[in-house]
Amino acid sequence: MKKFKSLLSIYVLWHPDFKVGIDYAESIYNTYSGENGNVTHAKYDIPVNYRSLPHNKETFAEIPFSESKKNVLIILVDDYMFNDTNWTTAIDDLIKSKPKNTRILPVPFSKYAFDFNPEHLNNFQFIKTDESHFYPDMNSFDANNRVIKYRLLESIAKFLFNVKEKYDTEIHSDPPIKLFISHAKDDGKDLAIQFRNHIYSNTKLKAFFDANDIADGHQFEQEIKKHIDHSAFVIFNTDIYSDREWCRKEIIIAKRYRCPIIGVMDIKKGERRSFPYSGNFPTITWNNNFEEIINLILSQIISDKYNELYLKSIVEMYELEKEHSCLVLPKAPELFNYIDIENLKSDNKKVKSLIVLYPDPPIGIEELSLLNDVDKKIKFITPLLLPTYIL
Numbered sequence: 001m002k003k004f005k006s007l008l009s010i011y012v013l014w015h016p017d018f019k020v021g022i023d024y025a026e027s028i029y030n031t032y033s034g035e036n037g038n039v040t041h042a043k044y045d046i047p048v049n050y051r052s053l054p055h056n057k058e059t060f061a062e063i064p065f066s067e068s069k070k071n072v073l074i075i076l077v078d079d080y081m082f083n084d085t086n087w088t089t090a091i092d093d094l095i096k097s098k099p100k101n102t103r104i105l106p107v108p109f110s111k112y113a114f115d116f117n118p119e120h121l122n123n124f125q126f127i128k129t130d131e132s133h134f135y136p137d138m139n140s141f142d143a144n145n146r147v148i149k150y151r152l153l154e155s156i157a158k159f160l161f162n163v164k165e166k167y168d169t170e171i172h173s174d175p176p177i178k179l180f181i182s183h184a185k186d187d188g189k190d191l192a193i194q195f196r197n198h199i200y201s202n203t204k205l206k207a208f209f210d211a212n213d214i215a216d217g218h219q220f221e222q223e224i225k226k227h228i229d230h231s232a233f234v235i236f237n238t239d240i241y242s243d244r245e246w247c248r249k250e251i252i253i254a255k256r257y258r259c260p261i262i263g264v265m266d267i268k269k270g271e272r273r274s275f276p277y278s279g280n281f282p283t284i285t286w287n288n289n290f291e292e293i294i295n296l297i298l299s300q301i302i303s304d305k306y307n308e309l310y311l312k313s314i315v316e317m318y319e320l321e322k323e324h325s326c327l328v329l330p331k332a333p334e335l336f337n338y339i340d341i342e343n344l345k346s347d348n349k350k351v352k353s354l355i356v357l358y359p360d361p362p363i364g365i366e367e368l369s370l371l372n373d374v375d376k377k378i379k380f381i382t383p384l385l386l387p388t389y390i391l
Contacts, residue, residue: 004317006047007309008160009068013051013060014076015087018109020141021076025050027145028074028152032302044303059090071102072156074127077116078109088116095120103159107148127151150291153298154204160305161230175230178206179297180259182250183236184243191266191286192236198290205294221253232260232301234293235278236286239267242275251278255336260304262297280334304330307359314383315357318390325351329358333371333380341378355389356380 012028014021032046047068055061065071073094081087095104095117107127108114114123127148158174179199183192199207233254241247254261255277263278266286284296308330315326327344329337333356345351360382362368371380381389 004313006068007306007313008070008072008156009047009049010072010074010156011049011051011063012074012076013091015078015080015084016052017080018076018078021052021078023141024076024107024145024148025052027149031149031153031299032156044306046302046306059086063094065099065102069101070159071099072159073098073102073104074152075104075106076109077106077113079112082110082112082116092117092120103155105152105155127155146291150203150295150298153295153302157298157301157305158230160302160309176204176206177298177301178208178227178231180208180231180233180250180254181236182233182247182254184238184240184247186240186244188236188238188241188266191238191264195234195236195290195293199294202290203294232297233262234297235261235263237263237265237267237278237283239269239271242271242273242278248275248277251275256339258304258308258330260297260300262293262300264293277336280332280336307331311357311359311383314386318386320355320357320390324353324355327354327356329356331358332363332367333358334367335371335374338374341375354378357386358382360384 010028010032012025014025029048029050032044033048049063051060051063053060063071063073075081075091081091098104104121104125105127106113106116106121106125114126128151154177155174158177161177162174181192181196183189196207199205233250235241235247235251251261261281263281263283264286265283282296282300284293308328311328311330315321315328320326325344325348327337327340329340337356341354341356344354354377356378358380362382362385363380368380372378379389
């Protein structure tokens with residue numbers, strides 16, 4: 001069995017005298033490795049590690065870069081860190097020695113933060129609002145933390161979208177995230193326009209609003225395929241949405257190409273017929289909550305991409321494909337995934353015993369029985385269940 005290497009590790013660094021630092025660190029931990037708000041929403045377990053206290057006469061414990069394929073260093077730069085020679089030297093040494101696959105995301109909590117390490121930390125790298133810097137007192141924690149959460153979600157989602165094997169953060173810029181806004185014109189257009197305007201006014205995301213935003217001469221499906229590695233879908237599910245052929249087609253295309261998807265629910269009277277394939281992704285109720293919607297779709301992007309890469313590493317570590325054919329899914333399986341199963345069989349005439357590997361937790365017995373009613377030979381399992389099938 002090969003040694004497992006984490007797909008991504010996050011390190012949060014702050015000066016021990018920066019008392020609010022632990023609150024920001026815990027918020028980052030909860031977002032990426034703990035309970036991130038709602039068990040029905042995007043889930044992932046990205047390792048988050050703290051670096052604040054001295055260790056073995058060092059300013060902080062060494063960072064084992066080689067244990068992960070990608071690393072993110074989040075540095076909370078406040079007055080204490082800026083004025084502490086030990087910390088400025090340690091951070092400078094850390095930045096100089098970091099491998100090419102490591103992204104540095106400093107967060108300013110001091111008006112001097114942008115002069116902290118100007119040789120290696122450019123102004124554009126900082127996670128910041130429109131203000132020149134953050135104020136590090138508890139009275140501003142909620143406002144600051146809200147902005148930090150979104151900025152980090154966007155930066156880490158883009159970082160995960162970039163799937164180059166040999167990755168150099170000094171050379172390779174992360175691709176922009178494109179959001180396809182799926183809506184029915186009859187009762188969802190105004191809401192979709194508001195969302196698009198919010199995206200362009202408050203974020204660095206890109207958006208395809210409707211057919212007018214698709215390049216001339218391109219079909220919608222071709223455009224999705226073109227941008228598949230850095231695209232996601234936001235569906236505004238209104239009363240009329242499921243009645244529209246083009247809306248149904250957009251959902252099917254998005255699911256066929258495994259785009260991250262969320263649904264924004266704005267059903268007022270009811271649907272004539274709910275679309276059976278409009279499910280198996282997180283939903284959120286519309287309540288003038290654009291910020292929550294954006295955070296959810298960014299979380300879903302991270303969840304889908306991280307889980308897919310994580311599960312592929314599991315397949316490689318256990319060398320599963322020596323004895324099995326493996327299909328990796330970034331979310332719980334559904335009947336729709338038999339399209340992927342048939343495609344796998346078609347592409348590989350020598351399909352062995354088939355394992356469908358998906359993220360924990362395992363689905364319920366009622367769903368599993370339904371899936372196996374189609375083919376009882378297929379094993380739908382998670383990493384938690386995997387040892388029982390390979391021992």
